[in-house]
Amino acid sequence: MAAIPLKFQSGDALAFRNATGATELWGVVERKRGGYLLRSFNGSDQRTWSDDEIDSAYGARRLIHYPCNVQGLPKSIADVLEKTWEYWPEEVRRHAERRAVYVAKVDALIDAYPVRMEAYAAAAEAVYTAHCEEWKAEDTELAIRRAAEDAVLRRRRKPQHSDAQPVSTSPVRKPSPYTIRSWYIPWSQYGRDIRLLIPHCHLRGNRQARYCRRWDDAPDTYKVMAAAVEDCYMRMPRKRRNYAYSKYKELCEDRKLPYVSFRSFRLFIDRNYTERAEFERRYGRRAAYLKYGVFERTTPPERPLEEVEVDHCLIDLIVVHPLTGRPLGRPWLTVILDRATRVILGAHLSFEVPSYASLQRALAHAFWKKDLSGINGLEHDWPCHGIPEWVFCDKGKELRSKSLRLTETMLNFAVVNLPRKTPWLKGAIERLFGTIGVQVFSHEEGAILSRTMDFYDPIARARLTLAEVSQKILKWIVDEYHETVHPTIKCRPIEKWRHLTELYPVRPVPDFDHIIRMTGEAIEQSISNVGVHYKGLLYSDRKVLEELRARRGGLKKKWIIRVDPYDYGEVWILDDHVGRWYVLPCTDQTISRNVSRYQHEVHKLIAKHNLPPGTPITVKHLEKAKALAEETVQVLFENGAATATAAKAARYAANGQPFTPLLNGAITADPQLPPQDTDSSPPSAPDLKTAALADALPPADGTSTPASSPGRPERQNFDDDIERMVEQWANEMK
Structure with a gap:
């Protein structure tokens, strides 16, 4: 396919990026047949680039065109062209647009007059006559809008310290021919970019320091000001700016140095420290990270049980005893949530503080099928169970225990302990706890709400028992949460679960007996001549233990034992030679059976x-x-x-x-x-x-x-x- 010639002017600059990523700058000398004669800015010989070469670089996005000679560009113009058009304030852009009308009129009239100054004067008269009233109306409207904004924000408005200062609104006047000439010449010479007509108001004013600066080790007012900011404002405990300014004045007076005004002191802080840097120095790195950091949204998993989240929550509700009605306190809720479908796989509610005991019960509830047939008042089932692939949790002791590590090895899933104090990494379950608190507990008697602590006693008003609270949570899960469209997945969680499980079947637990043996508390214990000792209790089965002790190394070996943290009546010992578990009952059932x-x-x-x-x-x-x-x-x-x-x-x-x-x-x-x-x-x-x-x-x-x-x-x-x-x-x- 033949390349279409591209139009460049003599004096334009072309930047070519080669295969290594380096950029070479060339200047356009003239048009040649079938290409352009280009001059390298690094001093090498001129060469002719064909239209095919230029088109190939252009199509591969390796060519950048500058409609001017960037090597000889004045610094003031280069600074303007480095910034985008949207960078400049609205008033500055309005002035540039009006100047563009004047220079465009000059471009149209310049050939009609033998002297350019006459063309400038004619353009000034024609444009001013045509647009004077329109521009005056625009300025009036802008002034009214600015006055209204200032009236609203006057008390809490902060001064702007950008280099692009807005131009104050002034009466519309007809420019002189010499003014139009100062606009037209750089505009036509350096590429006719509208940014070349930007008023250079940002360069106005005295840019020199008010007081003398010392470039040696001797102190001056600016060095003292920097030290005062570092020592009195940018450190803990946090102090106000006026306190740091007072210390700065004291230091200057002690050393007989002049000091700047409080406004200049504030400007010094704003110009030398970003808002995040100031916040980090005064509140800590973590607080600044949470306030100013940008967090990427993770891609949700495609398969059910591919990723689940586990966490504990102290519910905001006081429960009472079922017989005496006495307030008992706030129970703990442990929940396991599937990320792909947002269904709740399992839960556990009790007064047991977060430990492996409560975690083990929640895992068992999530791994096995639920039986809701004997529970009245439910309209739907809870068909969610299976073994996950990845379990995301925090760094709680029970979530880093040896027992859980052995469980994940036996059931072939992996536990990911997230960094401390990073709840957003498991935000789905954190949001779920907030939703439960609002939709289930907030309207019940005995709810713990910070806004009601002054006039509402949740302990005295508590009415629900632990069983009733469990029933309310259960009904909310199966009849409301699972059956309501979730804003993240845009459908009902139970509908998503059924759809994905048809495509990706879930992994089951080998059998129900594995629930305790594979999720119970794991210990390593040797076998003595009377049995296995654990927590002062003795577990024995003569036939099983004699066979295990008779093997080579059986007397000194540490055997893997599984214990139900809620029932010390029996334990399970693993025969790693044949891969079989054996039950060892406690020799004293009166003090161990159903004892946690x-x-x-x-x-x-x-x-x-x-x-x-x-x-x-x-x-x-x-x-x-x-x-x-x-x-x-x-x-x-x-x-x-x-x-x-x-x-x-x-x-x-x-x-x-x-x-x-x-x-x-x-x-x-x-x-x-x-x-x-x-x-x-x-x-x-x-x-x-x-x-x-x-x-x-x-x-x-x-x-x-x-x-x-x-x-x-x-x-x-x-x-x-x-x-x-x-x-x-x-x-x-x-």
């Missing part, structure tokens, strides 16, 4: 403080401690004085029931409420032991009262929690 890890630690703590120092804890001691704990919890539910104390008892009474029943399987025994006997008086317990147990049970929400901290508390360390309980118990005994 937290309950067992409390039982040991009670037994320890009721025995002389150094006395070993036996099964009988643990049985008595368990009976005392259950009795004391009953007393706390009925006669406790503080809501926080009842919350501690509620955490102790948690039995690990899943959020909804799982199909054809149960993880724990049926929930058992404290016995209610209307004919007999409430069981009694020694006041000292009751108070000691209240101290031994940490708050479920990590605060003295649930209403005192409506925000989200930090996670509690279980081991530190136990040590704190020991100290509290010791102080109580004193």
